Amino acid sequence: MKKTETLKDGAKLTIRTLRSTDIDKLMEFYRSLPYEDRKYLKIDVTNRSLVETRIKAVEEGKAVRIIALRDNDIIAIGVLELGIDDWHRSQGEMRVVVSREYQHKGLGMIMIRELYLLAAEHKLEKIVAKMMRPQINAxxxxxxxxxxxxxFIPDYVKDMDEKEQDLVIMTCDMNDLWNELEFIYHDTDWRRCR
Known part of the structure; x- marks a missing residue:
């Protein structure tokens, strides 16, 4: 998957599937994020071996990862982790991280739309999002x-400062999510939904 998108401010960018050869660019992206943006992520994204393990999950069919590129630099990443056991096979967990410079320009919605389409291709019925309570904007x-x-599970996870945080689990049916996303439908998306 590879396509060109336009942000609210008119900036053009490329959305495509993450490749294992993108590891150096991905590490640059993660290191460029302010600490406050990394503090509540599931793993320490500045740890290369942890990031490489996550990329292997793509190769093993356990996840799909997409990136947004501007001037050949990664400015956002989106992840759809696929439920691989019998209990979760119709579910996927979605996460998106957008560079601060590109927040509030529609990029987060574009990434979520792309993940939605990938979830539809995998015949998922429900999307799950997990975050810590302080992640108010998410x-x-x-x-x-x-x-x-x-x-809400009180004091269930720890942030990067080793402080216990409440875990918030949110869910959405695919149909409900589409009702909110259809207004940002890209003209080439119809081909992917056949």
Whole structure:
């Protein structure tokens, strides 16, 4: 998958599938993120071996990762982790990280739309988003897209400062998510939904 997109400010960028050869660019992207943006991520994304393990999950069919590129630099990454056991085979977990410079320009929505289409290709029925309680903007965006807060687990996870945080689990049916995303439908998406 590879396509050109336009942000709200008119900037053009490329969305494509992450390749294992992108590791150096990906590490540059992660290191460029302010600490506050990395603090609540699931893993220390500045640890190359952890990131390489995540990329291997793509090769093993456990996840799909897409990136947004501007001037050949990664400015966002989107992840759809696929449920591989019988209980979760109809579910996927979605995560998106956007460079601060490109936030509030529609890039997050573009990435989520692309992940939605990938979820549809994998015949998923439900999308799950997990985050820590302080990730207020991420929770707002998920609510806007039709996600419901299903569960709060107090002091269940630790942030990068080793401080215990509440885990928030949100879910959304694929149909509900599409109702919110259809207004940003790209003219080439119809080919992927056949």
């Amino acid at each position: 929770r707002k965006m998920c609510r806007k897209l039709g996600f419901r807060e299903e569960l």
